[in-house]
Amino acid sequence: MSNTISEPPLELLPEPVLRIGDTRVNGTEGGDYQHTYAATGRPTATVPLAGAAEIEQAVRAARAALPGWRATPADRRRDALAAVSRLITEHTDRLSRINVIDNGTPLTVALAQGGMAADLFAYNAGWADKGGGEVHETWPIPALDYSLEEPYGVIGVIIPWNGPITALGQVLAPALAAGNCVVVKPPELAPFSALAMAELFDEAGIPPGVVSVLPGGPEAGEALVRNPGVDKIHFTGSAAVARRIASAASERLVPLGFELGGKSAVIVFDDADIDTAIQSALAGISVNLSGQGCINGTRTLVQRGLYDDFQAGLTEAVGSITIGDPMDARTTMGPVISELACERILGVIDTAVTQKHGRLVAGGSRLGNGLEDGYFIAPTVFADVDPQSSLAQEEIFGPVQSLIPFDSEDDAVRLANETAYGLAGYIHTRDLGRCHRLAASLEVGDIWVNGGFGIPASVPFGGVKSSGYGRIGGRHGIREFMRPKNVWIAL
Incomplete structure (x- = not known):
């Protein structure tokens, strides 16, 4: 085949803005980033980057949306995630071509990743109405004891550039099914897929503030990890960056999930x-x-x-x-x-x-x-x-x-x-x-x-040693974004 590289279809790209609640922000504290198409070395579009101020705005929007999303009946959360899955399927070709522009993934691979993302939302939609808890035996006195499975609250999600569509599905689908709100920081190297996916969340009826998407660099990531309004961090990336995140998160003992590298x-x-x-x-x-x-x-x-x-x-x-x-x-x-x-x-x-x-x-x-x-x-x-x-x-x-x-x-x-x-x-x-x-x-x-x-979507995925901890996928995946609360009622 010819080594001629075609011009990418830049008309498919989403509007380069930060999506915070129901607002669109393009003048930011983090400045701008000139994205480059890896296949040609030529620029595509200028993307605004989040700074600490925009991260704070997004976390506030998530906290404001949390009570309503958490109280949304499970069947409505289920139907909203199923709608996201259907929309991803309908828009797979566009999303896949945007993914190619993001990071140079071959189109055939990008199409498969779009299918995986749709499957992840469909699968986790099925868990949204199957939560609950357990009833436990008690002693030495009679009591009714049960545990509830509750969402953490606001999840800060930092995704990688090498598979943004799949990474969003792996983390956002279970986090939202469990009743959490999410602030997503895509990397500046590959911002467009996540912004295009955010459009579909709006179309599916996910309420404003439940998902915010803010491309950014290290400054935005650190602001997200340190923000006191974030209840858990999930990071996909390198072990070196994970160590810095763990050090920052230890200051306020925020729980972490890491999906890291491998050999x-x-x-x-x-x-x-x-x-x-x-x-x-x-x-x-x-x-x-x-x-x-x-x-x-x-x-x-x-x-x-x-x-x-x-x-x-x-x-x-x-x-x-x-x-x-x-x-x-x-x-x-x-x-x-x-x-x-x-x-x-x-x-x-x-x-x-x-x-x-x-x-x-x-x-x-x-x-x-x-x-x-x-x-x-x-x-x-x-x-x-x-x-x-x-x-x-x-x-x-x-x-x-x-x-x-x-x-x-x-x-x-x-x-x-x-x-x-x-x-x-x-x-x-x-x-x-x-x-x-x-x-x-x-x-x-x-x-x-x-x-x-x-x-x-049905199997647990994650590593050990320097490849991280925590699991995404299957029942283990949704448990990653829920925590138990125990209730003892004396009889």
């Missing part, structure tokens, strides 16, 4: 279906937003008997990736998010080559031939990677795959767990007993066996 292992045994396993390793650095995904398998451990064939197969498969215009439905890999990200990732590659962390067998450079104005990096593979090197231990957030040989099952588990992260793991083997043994032994929150990757 997830793809573990391939000698008896695996090699083609499926290669596609799993390939997805970690290409289809899933050019390696810019927290759950991506970017560390592939291959049993020694299959290692040479796997390396050859993966190197060949890298050449089949369709890289180019993210608005083209044939494209399977687009750019990384920014010029700064390009420089950082290429620096990691150069360091790995210079310090002999592994042997470069594919990629390793920025792409030209019509793509040089955008932020395109060739899918990169290192073989024989030192498992203790920074290449194997640190999250790169770019299209870089590390191949590491192993000998035994115990060896594979040790290598997989020998990292600060614990988000995901991918196992490829035909041995059912081995599947269960590894599932019990891997220090991660989510495991996929023999392909079939998916995160439906």
Whole structure:
């Protein structure tokens, strides 16, 4: 296919304003940000950024709306979220193209993310009318004791740039179903998807103030974390930023939920279906937003008997990736998010080559031939990677795959767990007993066996160790945004 990049459909973008309650704000304390399209390096639109004053305004609007939203009958909250789901489905094409403009996600991937968001709102709508509590046994005296499940109140939500539509669905759907109000801070790098979603909340009849959307930078994030009107913070992003948030939140003991990064292992045994396993390793650095995904398998451990064939197969498969215009439905890999990200990732590659962390067998450079104005990096593979090197231990957030040989099952588990992260793991083997043994032994929150990757709305998702804590998805997800209150009535 041609490497010509089409002009993005900027007419689809929402109005670049802060949406606070029922007001639209474009003159802000946080100044402005010039957004750039990652595929061309050219500007798209200027976006106002929230400062502390706008965050305070949004929190006040949320607190004013909270009593009414919390008291809204459960069936009406259910119907409102179901309406959001229907509207996302109706507007999936527009939302997906806006997502492409936001961060360069290939259109086919963005369309799938829109579908996931619709499903998340539909699923959590079903929980809105199924809350309640429990009745407990009591002693030593007779009593009626029961617990209630109540919303926290106002949730401050900080979402990432690499999957804004899905991230909004994962957090807002259960938070709203539970009866909370939400103040959302999308990043300046990708503000448009969240602003477009906010339009749909209005159309679905979500009352003003229940959801406010304010693009902003670090200043806005810190103001949101420190605001005394916020009852809980949910952050999706890097472990480094999470540590700063945790430090600030500790001053007022506000509860936190963190969905953070990863260095997830793809573990391939000698008896695996090699083609499926290669596609799993390939997805970690290409289809899933050019390696810019927290759950991506970017560390592939291959049993020694299959290692040479796997390396050859993966190197060949890298050449089949369709890289180019993210608005083209044939494209399977687009750019990384920014010029700064390009420089950082290429620096990691150069360091790995210079310090002999592994042997470069594919990629390793920025792409030209019509793509040089955008932020395109060739899918990169290192073989024989030192498992203790920074290449194997640190999250790169770019299209870089590390191949590491192993000998035994115990060896594979040790290598997989020998990292600060614990988000995901991918196992490829035909041995059912081995599947269960590894599932019990891997220090991660989510495991996929023999392909079939998916995160439906019904399953809990989240990590351990430096990949965060708390869960989104399923019954665990809605509990993340509710807290129990106990009532004892003496008889």
